[in-house]
Amino acid sequence: MTEPATGTTAPSADHRTPAVLWSKPESERSGTPLLVLFHGYMADEQDLMGLADHLPADFTVASVRAPLPAGPGYSWFPLAREGGYSVERVVESVTAVAGWLDDVRGDHSSVSLLGFSQGMAVATSLLRHRPTDFACVVGLSGFTVPSEGHAFFRDDEAAAAPVQFFWGRDQEDQVITPEMIEPTHAWLVKHTKLTKILYPNMFHSINQQELAHVREFLTMTVLGRR
Template sequence: MPTSPPALTIDREAVLWSASERDRVDRPLLMLLHGYGSDEADLFGISAYLPLEPVIASVRAPIPEGPGFAWFSRFSNSESNPSQANANAAATAVLDWLDDQPAPPSIGLLGFSQGGALALQLMRLAPERFSYAVQLSGFAIAGELPGDVHLAMHRPPVFWGRGSIDDSIPSAAIDRTTDWLPSHSTLDSRVYEGLNHAISPRELTDVSGFIRHVL
């Protein structure tokens, strides 16, 4: 009988905020979820290119791995398709952290690679809590969750951007995501010519416009 993954927690001291606690009141929240082997400082650098309205919180993944941190370990999961149990453990850690924060008027998600997969998993686990998601160079995780029915009915806005020469995400994961997203979101899908596993200035411009439109 498979064992449940250990409970994970978010390091509250490691979260990077774009505004002081006083200046966060009554403003939308945008959470940044970094990729594998990185940390909270990585995506925080794109904050200057995003709309000013939402408060940004860049969160550190809970599993030390590689040169930084991971949302789910590469040593105990298939490449670009972690088990639902492990993905849910990471998502639950984020939801627990959110429970300790003052409730904002809305919450958006922006994730890169593993963080993009986690952004979708958070929407699938608690669809009523999130207004939109931006997934950059990420993927959907195989399997079904109860929240998938809610997403299929309400179709929240999702931006999916990826590079045409990104060979870090296997084609099977791209195919799975291509099949899943259109029926569970109002999808804005972009493929950037000549871009590898990275974020381009053009993509950031498109992401910023997407978030402005949603807000």
């Protein structure tokens, strides 16, 4: 994994400003398209930064740390099988990220999202909350969360103006269960312009073929190059 251009920004004392790792120094970010990365459960903001070397150099990449300590890393919200899970915990976490994005989006020509595993739940929840704010979204080996009728999720608006969405996964992924995949697939088909690709023998990870497809997707969708 290549060392990023700048260090981690420490979260503020009130914990509403997340720790973020940037691929470019602040002096080189203005006017660039922003790609925001959301890591998986028990990882941290360093986990996905190695992807930046495989993505279009035009992007500024920002990798965000989840707020809750979990094992050797962090989580965005408690897992559904854990006693502390609720849709409100998801909303609380995603609201904090949305607030940070409001502070930085003005420096960039567009904002796109990429989430891996639990991070895909964050990326899709941001899309569902702000359906017109993002150029595209990439979801890797992850899932969506049930909205449970919460007003935070503006799914009707997302369906009315569907965003380009890349979803990559392996059908043999043992972490994201079929019970999670079925509603995720149904939501993506109805609410996004979906590109779905399966990668045999990848399991719960990211491989080089998938990264090449993500690079092509971002190039065509955001940069407009073919």
